[in-house]
């Protein structure tokens with residue numbers, strides 16, 4: 001088995017480590033593929049579908065963050081089919097999530113020409129802000145379900161397992177075991193979940209209080 005492989009990305013022949021994902025192969029070649037749920041600190045789950053690319057011969061678009069590169073593959077990262085898919089992904093996200101504090105996603109929407117109102121039908125989730133501990137606030141109206149917080153709380157870093165993915169279907173959400181208040185869980189308030197959250201759904205209490213004070217001043 002060789003330790004590198006050759007593939008073609010956007011018409012360019014590139015070399016990648018034998019165990020690279022398509023995302024890693026593209027990044028190594030200086031080709032940018034947009035991501036949302038991917039974080040190099042966390043195990044990739046291929047949840048958001050923002051990183052989809054077209055692999056010649058594949059029936060569907062594939063998520064670059066979880067698809068291994070293979071010798072001889074031919075990949076398109078920015079053709080019309082890919083761009084349309086990413087635009088729709090962003091429009092569906094904007095229809096259900098408050099992205100007001102997610103500047104990276106807002107920039108992706110602008111670049112993709114995504115219409116935030118396309119699927120908006122008033123069904124935006126409005127869960128209440130949870131303030132159940134002195135360290136951080138949870139505002140799940142801003143949650144894009146990337147699972148990063150759950151993963152750093154578990155095997156990817158902290159091994160405390162205070163956070164979990166709960167519910168089913170449209171009710172799927174991030175929460176605690178049996179929905180217990182944070183102080184009644186195994187949480188040690190290490191702050192890693194806050195650090196990896198891409199949308200400010202998790203925010204230090206002090207920062208949140210300052211914002212509230214400014215808003216009502």
Ligand code: SF4
Nearest residue numbers: 143144146147149197
């Ligand atoms: S709370 Fe933040 S880190 Fe956790 S799943 Fe939601 S967006 Fe991702």
Ligand code: FES
Nearest residue numbers: 046048049051065
């Ligand atoms: S970044 Fe690949 S599926 Fe989310």
